[in-house]
C-alpha cells in the first residue's frame with residue numbers, strides 16, 4: 379500500500395530541459411515578487427502558484443524575473459518571439475514532487491536569447 383502511494387508521485391522536471399528542478403524559495407528584493415520561485419540550470423525561471431488561482435500574477439513574476447526585474451523590458455517581450463512559457467501542474471510544495479491530488483502549478487519562462495540565437 380505505501381509503495382503504491384509513493385509510486386504516484388514523480389519528481390518535478392523542467393519542461394525545457396527535463397532536469398529535476400530545485401525547490402522554489404521565497405524571493406527577496408522585489409515588490410512584485412509575492413511567490414516562491416527558482417531558476418533552472420538551463421536558464422528557465424519558474425514561480426509557484428500554490429492554489430491554481432493566481433496564474434496571471436505568478437506568470438508575470440516569472441517573466442519579470444527572467445527580465446532581470448526590469449518591468450519595461452518584461453512588458454516589451456513577446457511570447458513565442460522572445461521567450462517561451464510552459465507549465466508543470468500537480469505540484470506539491472511540501473513533497474517537492476508531483477502528486478495527482480495537488481493543485482500547485484509551476485510557471486516556467488525561458489528567454490530565447492539564453493538558448494543561444
Ligand SMILES: [Zn+2]
Nearest residue numbers: 392395418420
Ligand atoms: Zn531547465
